[in-house]
Amino acid sequence: MNNLKHLKASHVLKRVEPPHWWAGMYIKKFQLLFYGDHISEYTITCSSDLNILQVEKTQNSNYLFVTLDTSEIQAGMYSFSFQKENLPEFTISYAFKSRVEDSANRTSFDSSDVFYLLMPDRFAHANPLINSVKQLSEKANPYDLNGRHGGDILGIINNLDYLKDLGITTLWCTPLCENNSATGSYHGYAQTDLYKIDARLGTLADYKKLSRELHKRNMRLVIDYVINHWGSEHWLIKDLPNEGWLNQWEHFTNTTHKTTTLIDMNASVFDKDQHEKGWFVSTMPDLNQQNPLVLNYLIQNAIWWIEEAGLDGVRVDTFTYSDKEAAVKWLQAIKAEYPNLNIAGEVWLHNSAQLAYWQKDSKIGQMANYNSQLPCLTDFPLHNALQDIFYAKHKKVKGLESLYETFVNDFFYPSPQNLMRFIENHDTQRFNTQSGGDLNAYKLALTVICTTRGIPQLYYGSEIGMQGDKSNGDGDIRHEFPGGWKKHKQNAFLPLTVKNGRSAYQERFHAFTKKLLNWRKDKPVVHYGKFLHFVPVDNVYVYFRYLGEEKRVMVIINNAKTKKILALQKFAEGLNGSKAGNEILSNQILDLSTKLSVPARTPYIIELT
Incomplete structure (x- = not known):
């Protein structure tokens, strides 16, 4: 007693x-x-x-x-x-x-931003004391492509000046919460404690410092949030509050990954349920967001992170795998708390009309009595067009029509400016592998995502020509950033002119990226301007961005193997009387009065005068 x-x-x-x-x-x-x-x-x-x-x-x-x-x-x-x-x-x-004063009215990312996506475990290492920790199962194993390599939050902080100098404005890290899985825990998507930073990445104090250091540099931090599933080792899943916390099946049932069933008026209930309620993988139990306790937990947890760490936006993983109506309530609750917050959802659909269904206030969605409330979408149709056009194994250079048609479909979207554009991410083939390491292909593709409508997103290492083959598994597209570890013989965070800095190959990629991104930073005409384009001819695509009568930019994408002579009279509508312009990539003044010669496999960005 x-x-x-x-x-x-x-x-x-x-x-x-x-x-x-x-x-x-x-x-x-x-x-x-x-x-x-x-x-x-x-x-x-x-x-x-x-x-x-x-x-x-x-x-x-x-x-x-x-x-x-x-x-x-x-x-x-x-x-x-x-x-x-x-x-x-x-x-x-x-x-x-x-x-914090005026916390509810925080600003967020928009089409003036450039995202940089990185995987914390693979970007940079700073604290060897936390490579492995006693209470977490998986220990450091840097020789395994699917093992933990030891990157951490302090490693990211140490390289923020590199990102700032590159022209990045917004940082998106894959999930940083605890993932106490036995294997493959490095990616963070099988979280086991939603209120704790993974101890192998650092602490909550480190994460808040990352946010503050970004804000000091006038940069933003976006959280990668998962509402569809947790890891099977999550403390709460190991002792479930009730049977209805998860979508459970008599036998393990994998999701079909058929998002189209959720918008198909002819789809069977069986197919819809298996996509929405099936488990992503066997170690990622599917949450039942129809359960009010589950939904409220997810709402409060997302708000807690935004408020606690001073975050500037949200990226939602596997958005279309969750319960559709519950996902709407989740978004509405966050937007009620932070009216100006932008939220980007992963919607992995390749058809523009199908993708547009999922954007907030979509007329396509409303025809089916659905409004997702999701402001920003991942632009997979554009990604697919770029990967296809610059696929190295094509026997001949492929035309630009699929790129043009992607923008033709902009009428489907309530807000084309709120689409996230990318040439690669942590789940796709590396672009520089797809293109065979072709710098010209990279220049053309990056120019497209940085000068058309929407929000450009880079994946770490793109800017130095990093490669990796997804056919070897996801680990091969998630290599360590060279220079992020003391063991590395080369440091790609440093320029070619510094001993053991970037190679000549890496420097060419980096120099182009830096020039383009830093030019874009102060160009409202590219951030918010209207878009005017012309049907591609002879593998040349021409488009304009314009804001009012004064500010105009002409972009030429020449993917042909030979130089092209353009008769400029055709583009009079876009030129709007301009007879000259400054080509910002080559720093030359161009005569636009009659004809223009554009070198093979070259982008031109011309500020009209």
Whole structure:
């Protein structure tokens, strides 16, 4: 009995989530999860200035979900007391913090930004003490393409000046939360604790420092959020609150990856269910967002990270694998809290009309009585066109018609400017492998994604010609960035002129990328201007960006193997009377009065004068 008299909260209570909250949030009904040994058998009371609206018990006695009225709450410490017959009472304190001033009105990314996507484990290493940690299963194994290599948050911070100098404005890291899987944990998409930074990547303090350091450089940080699934080793999945927390099948059922079934008016319920409720892989259980407790957990967790780390946007992984209606509620809750926040969703569809269905306020979606509320989409049709055009194994240079047709389809989208354009990402073939390391192909493709409508996104290493073959597995498209580790003999973060810096090959890619991205930074005409294009002829594609009558940019994509002489009268509508212009890539003044010679396999970006 003496032990019982000294019962502490830690003897019973294992977790409280979220670990803290804020006063003055839009959410007025806030739900706390209490987890501990038979915690539901306790009666809970709280400070007199807190109002409990509901106490919900589940099939599992280790959970209590407590809903509070936070409409009038002030910043400060509050107490919760737990009583159970024949046991001493114990009390815990809970903090409601003050928000950063004007937190709700934070700005976000748009078409003036350039994204840089990196995998933290593969980008740069700084702290050898956390390569492997005792409490997490998988240890460092840098010789395994699918193992952990040791990159960390401090490694990213140490190289922010490199990204700033390159012309990057927004950083997107693949998930950084704990992934305590036995193998393949480096990518972060099988998370096992959504309120904890993976200890092999650093700490919450490191992550918040990353956010602050980016903001000091006038750069943004975007979180990669997964609402569809968690890892099978997630603490909560290993002790489920109730049967309905997951979409469960009699036998393991893989998703069909057929997103089209969700928009197909003729699709069977069986096919829709298997896509939406099937598991992504066997180690990534599918969350049932129709369960109000699950959905509320995901809403509050996403908001917690945005508020806690001062984030500037969200990228949503596998958006179209989640319950459609629940995903809408999740988005609406975040946008209610942060009205200006932009959210980009991974929608892996290759048809423009099908992709457009998923954008907020889409007329195509509304015809089917659906509005996703998702502002920004990943532009896979454009990605596919670029990969196809510059595929090295084509026996002849392929025409630019598929690129042109991609932009023809812009009428499908409510907001073409809010599409994320990319030539590669962490799930696709490396562009520089696809093109056979052809610098000209890279120049042409990068020019397209940096001068057409939408938000350009680079994948780490693109700017130095990094290669890797997806047919060898995902690990081969996720190599270490050269120079990110002390063991590397070469440091591609440094220029060619520095000993052991970039090679001549890497420098050519880097120099072009840096020039183009830094030119783009201060060009509203490219960020927000209207788009005018002409049907490609002889493998030459010409288009214009214009803002009002004064600011105009002419872009020429010559993918032909020979130089082309363009009769400029055809483009009078775009030239709008201009007879000359500054070609920014070659720094030459061009005469645009009658004809223009464009070298083979060359992009031109001409600021009209």
